Amino acid sequence: MKALMGKSGLMRSGLTVLLAMVFSLAVVPARADQTPAERAREIATALAKDPLYIDPAYKSGLPQNLRDAVRAKGEALEYPVYTIVLPLTPSDVFQGKETNVLTLVIDALRKPGLYVVTDGGQRFPYYKANDVPQLADPDDDRLRNARSHALEDTGYDAGPTEVVARFYELLAGPVLGPVDRKNTPVRQPSSSGSSDEGNGSTVTAIVIAVVALLVVLGLIIGLRRRGGSSRPRREKAFSIPPHVAQAVATERRRRLTQETTAELTTLGSELAALPSTEGAGLKHQQAALDAHHAAGKVLDASRDLVDLVGAMVLLDQARREYDQAVAIAAGRKVDAVPPLCAFNPLHGRASGRPTQVESDGTTVPLPLCAECRQALKRGTAPKSLPGEDGPYWHGDDLWARTFFGNLTDDLPAAVMRGQHRS
Known part of the structure; x- marks a missing residue:
């Protein structure tokens, strides 16, 4: 029975990918002249209407029950969730990087929530929390651990939406610890050796220019505020947009x-x-x-x-x-x-x-x-x-x-x- 179920899962996954590839040929792709910001605004506009965005290349190949599962599991969380499924390649406007998608879409939508993006041809979701108090602690590994468990639970024949749905389901439950693996990735190291003086780090000219500009801007803002009200104010820490x-x-x-x-x-x-x-x-x-x-x-x-x-x-x-x-x-x-x-x-x-x-x-x-x-x-x-x-x-x-x-x-x-x- 397990063997039959495994074969069925593989056939289902293979059929889903095949359908996605076939239907993607009939879909008009994103305009070649779009900038990354324009494409991000396009996705953000769609997310404002529906928190699940599926690129046209994959819409016809994803069954309605899988889409419904992602929406239902996301809505069960106590904070907004935005899910993005789209094809990513090194030649696209996002350079094939999920981090580019997350950064630009969050900047375009400007709404708090958990943003999750996954390549429709892969099963590994990427995420970023934007102004979510429940996930604000930088030492809180609940997102990382829930994703690891979701990948373990769904198996390698699962599609991206199945992994994401399981990811949301685990986030709604008790806090999970890390997945127990024999080969655990190396974490933050500590040193038992001595320290010598040497060459400093190499910094590119553009980074120097940006940092210098921000320092000058910070000084100007600080001087202006000193000339105003003397009442102490708590300001949000400045960060690069x-x-x-x-x-x-x-x-x-x-x-x-x-x-x-x-x-x-x-x-x-x-x-x-x-x-x-x-x-x-x-x-x-x-x-x-x-x-x-x-x-x-x-x-x-x-x-x-x-x-x-x-x-x-x-x-x-x-x-x-x-x-x-x-x-x-x-x-x-x-x-x-x-x-x-x-x-x-x-x-x-x-x-x-x-x-x-x-x-x-x-x-x-x-x-x-x-x-x-x-x-x-x-x-x-x-x-x-x-x-x-x-x-x-x-x-x-x-x-x-x-x-x-x-x-x-x-x-x-x-x-x-x-x-x-x-």
């Missing part, structure tokens, strides 16, 4: 893509012009070629900032191996160059000896920049490279499992085996 933060993040990704692509081309030409060597020189030359090839593979298929940084790390490894090969061919020695910071390679190179980082009873040595080492010494969380759900190391991909290659002997080989997508 979501659309500005999103613009900064998009520009950072664009610049990193441009710089990494340029380095890939430049280093490729240099490697092609490098004469063949023997012995240790040949070993470094081959290592540079392998890392360069792996970086190109990651860059071509990159879906988010973490992938881009993975390509950058591989290119940095290729460049260091290339410099060693050139030095050996010229009969000179090149000083070892420290690797990039394991917590956030965008911070720059590590300083001092590797730091012993403890997590769940395991201690691993990681190269860290001065800023991250100081943070661990103070007992605070380092400014990690952000992933889909918090620090990137909360994931279970190759970058998270190896801290961008620092816990494996051969990152390029792992990439060429496709492990960065497992």
Whole structure:
């Protein structure tokens, strides 16, 4: 009976996806000239009338009973819930990222509530609470835990709306603890190592400009308020507007893509012009070629900032191996160059000896920049490279499992085996 039910579930899921694909061919897609903000306003307008938005590409392929279940479970919660189901690809206006959808739709709708988005071809929901007092505690993991349990309960043959409905059902019940898994993702680390001074973090010009502008604006506002009423007032803490933060993040990704692509081309030409060597020189030359090839593979298929940084790390490894090969061919020695910071390679190179980082009873040595080492010494969380759900190391991909290659002997080989997508 269980086998028959499993086959039935798989057939149902497969039929749903097939119908969605067929009907999507007959639906007029979003206009190519739409901006991300315009598309977000379009979705927000629909959500104002119906808290469940399903893109036309999937509407005909989703049975009414599944839609009703999502609406009913969402309405049972004590706060507003907005659900978005739409196709996401790297070439769409949202760059295929659920976080872009959430940020821009919340900014367009301007209503409190729990916003949930899921790719109609996937089953993993993303969420963001906007001005919901019940979910305001940053240390409250009820959303994360409920989503994990929903994914566990529904099984891999369930569609996205089934997972979301179960997610809402669990949120309406007792608070759940984390899912008990054998391989728990690494959480916030603590340090038992020492701290050395070193290079500061690398900051792009656009971030400096935005921060400087906000500081000046804050000073002007503060001076004006001092000249007014002397009565003490409690003001809401200032924060960068979501659309500005999103613009900064998009520009950072664009610049990193441009710089990494340029380095890939430049280093490729240099490697092609490098004469063949023997012995240790040949070993470094081959290592540079392998890392360069792996970086190109990651860059071509990159879906988010973490992938881009993975390509950058591989290119940095290729460049260091290339410099060693050139030095050996010229009969000179090149000083070892420290690797990039394991917590956030965008911070720059590590300083001092590797730091012993403890997590769940395991201690691993990681190269860290001065800023991250100081943070661990103070007992605070380092400014990690952000992933889909918090620090990137909360994931279970190759970058998270190896801290961008620092816990494996051969990152390029792992990439060429496709492990960065497992």
